[in-house]
Amino acid sequence: MNFLSDPIKVISTWLTSLLTGWGLSAGLTSVLLSLVGIVLMITAVMVLDIMLVWVERKVVARFQGRLGPNRVGPYGLFQPFPDIIKLIIKEDITPDGADKLVYNMAPIISLGSVIFLWAVVPIAARIYGADLNVALLYMVAAGSLGTLSIIMAGWASNNKYALLGAFRQVAAMISFEIPMVVALLIPTILTGSLSLQVITDKQSGGNWFFLLSPLGALLFLVSAIAELGRSPFDLNEGESEIVSGYHIEYTGMKFGLFYAGELLHAFTFGGFLSILFFGGWHGPAASTYPLLGVFYFVVKAMIGYWVIMWIKYTVPRIRIDHMLMFNWKFLTPLAFALLIVTAVTNSLLKGSSFYMPGMFLSNFLLGWITIEIMRFSSRKQRLAVKAPEPAVQH
């Protein structure tokens, strides 16, 4: 067995033989190895998270015509470390009347709900945490834990701005969960499996699901941005109305956990976008050399993350009634229509040579019809507003 073709397996066999050579039982060894794997995975993700602070600050600076951090290290690369030191030495304040236990648990659950997601992410061929056969649903479940952490933070802070911010964010997350779950069902229909491993493997050889369902990828992106609470859906924070939302009372590293969770969540959704619609770790020579697959995966996830940042720093915040109307009257019906169209076209064309163009064309047609309906209804609304008032009788 070659190290380059299966690094995890080589390391684990070596460690197993080492530990059993020391006299440990086989069961204990496998438990220990799993623990080591979990700790390594979380460490890798959190180190990446530290660098994401730099990425986020640098990219937002570019979008806003600024330079961004450029003092500490080359290109400001070591900026996250002063940030962390500042967060750690800040005074830790618990507000009067706060519910201490719930208040302190909320940031942990918030970051935890994001790290949970990495248990099922296929990072490369033969490098993954667990191959769950319900991985997509697991993703939704981890997201609902995130919702729980937000309502806990908002309520336990004993601050009405925090509570209002939590209410808004939870309303957005619950409602945008529906188009997101429906968008997740589209790769499921195309592969017949909920496992992320199978979904990635079916996209080998450039057979990306983005080509089969561009509308599905777009729906997933939009609902992911709403789920993240990023602009234009960042109603959880509004400086002029509710200050910074549910984490207004948190200081120091507790705020840092929310912040780290938010950045990592955005990157993770970039990763999920790449896994579900852009082939995941697949690329030239990636299946023989998994470390190359890791590189492809991180690059694709970064591109997805970049698109999310691009939208965040370009589009202004929209009003909450507009946001909920956008979800319930536009995204949700569109998602269900797309689900039906995808299911029907998939079962009609499966195996024929017209499969990929047919799927693409059906998505294109659906998008076109949607735009026509939108144009019709907005014209009607404009006419209703502009309609001349009936002459007033004197």
Next chain:
Amino acid sequence: MAASQIIFIFSAALIIASAVMVVSSRNLIHAALWLIAALFGVAILYAVLDAGFLAVVQVVVYIGAIAIMFIFAVMLTHRDMRDSGVQVNPGWPLAAVLSLLTFGGLFAILSKWNGLGNLPAPIPGTTNTLAQLGLALTSPDAYVLPFEVASVLLLAALIGSVYVAMNKK
């Protein structure tokens, strides 16, 4: 003792302790959070039994939706969420006797059953339990009728809530 039995004992203790806290906690939000802990314990039990789908659905449906809805309902109905009154009503001795009798009866019956310490038979790795569940829910000679009837019931609840909330002009 097998690993699954140890996990079972821990999660059962978690479920019972949090269930007691749900009914005895004076703060309604704390009760809701303890309810989430109890439901999470049930999800652990499903996971131990190799029912991954049920475990995840338990988390999505109960923790994600019902718990959040419960918190919303609590927050929108009460001004002060602390309950300062007596927590039991006058009939509590009768209820205690009845529940002790039920527990005793169940305990007596179950202690006579000799399958109590058995471990569940392992599911062969080749079976796709998720696909089997999906087929069972949609095949005409299995559960398609109850499945569809349940969905019609949910649709009726949805239409009903829209009708109640609708602004009649």
